[in-house]
Amino acid sequence: MEKIIIIGGGGHAKVVIDILQSMETYDIVGFTDNDDQHLSLCGIPYLGNDAILPALLEKGITKFCVAIGDNRLRKKLFHNLVTSGFKPASAISPFAYVSHHAKIGRGVVILPGAVVNSCATIEDNVIINTLSGVDHDCIIYSHAHIAPGASLTGNVTVGEGAFLGAGSKVIPGIEVGEWSIIGAGSVVLSNVPPNVTVVGVPANKIANRG
Numbered sequence: 001m002e003k004i005i006i007i008g009g010g011g012h013a014k015v016v017i018d019i020l021q022s023m024e025t026y027d028i029v030g031f032t033d034n035d036d037q038h039l040s041l042c043g044i045p046y047l048g049n050d051a052i053l054p055a056l057l058e059k060g061i062t063k064f065c066v067a068i069g070d071n072r073l074r075k076k077l078f079h080n081l082v083t084s085g086f087k088p089a090s091a092i093s094p095f096a097y098v099s100h101h102a103k104i105g106r107g108v109v110i111l112p113g114a115v116v117n118s119c120a121t122i123e124d125n126v127i128i129n130t131l132s133g134v135d136h137d138c139i140i141y142s143h144a145h146i147a148p149g150a151s152l153t154g155n156v157t158v159g160e161g162a163f164l165g166a167g168s169k170v171i172p173g174i175e176v177g178e179w180s181i182i183g184a185g186s187v188v189l190s191n192v193p194p195n196v197t198v199v200g201v202p203a204n205k206i207a208n209r210g
């Protein structure tokens with residue numbers, strides 16, 4: 001099995017470890033984390049902070065998965081690793097449904113119970129979280145996160161780095177702008193501009209994002 005390292009040792013890393021183990025494709029060497037109080041996570045050893053990465057590359061370990069929920073931090077780490085010569089691996093639960101007609105990018109994490117339907121596009125470093133639904137022809141741009149139980153109907157576009165909160169719902173054909181946040185439980189009935197936070201039923205803007 002090909003060796004892989006996980007970046008981050010928090011809650012999301014626990015889930016990514018579980019998925020990678022159930023895929024039976026990768027041998028997880030360990031995880032890195034800034035916090036040196038870690039020893040192990042779900043039986044996977046702590047390797048040190050990210051300063052150890054060049055030494056791992058020297059040893060021929062090239063595959064990585066960034067297991068951190070924060071979209072901006074995940075984007076930064078993803079780019080740093082790719083630029084350094086590492087190769088992003090996707091962690092796709094065997095208990096998710098991913099259509100053969102969907103297009104899945106690099107470093108994508110798809111959790112158990114999620115559905116990615118026909119002709120959807122999931123770009124690099126996106127999280128499709130537990131029990132969420134991305135229906136036909138949706139496009140989820142890089143570094144976005146679809147939180148647990150969020151439902152995207154057909155032809156929805158989610159911009160780079162956007163976050164759709166738990167249980168939110170989006171009607172067909174809507175565009176969610178890059179780096180915007182949709183609050184948990186919101187129902188999105190009209191397009192959402194970039195860099196705003198919207199909440200409620202129907203979802204309304206409550207803040208701009210810096």
Ligand code: JB2
Pocket residue numbers: 007008009010011012013032033034035049050067068069070073077
């Ligand atoms: O630059 C870094 C870095 N910055 C923070 N490099 C590495 N290797 N690790 C870094 N970290 C580490 O990421 C922190 O020290 C911390 O251990 C970890 C983030 O863990 P936390 O549990 O705070 O968040 P998470 O990203 O694992 O989970 C969030 O996102 C998930 C999708 C939570 O909101 C979860 O509830 C959610 N399911």
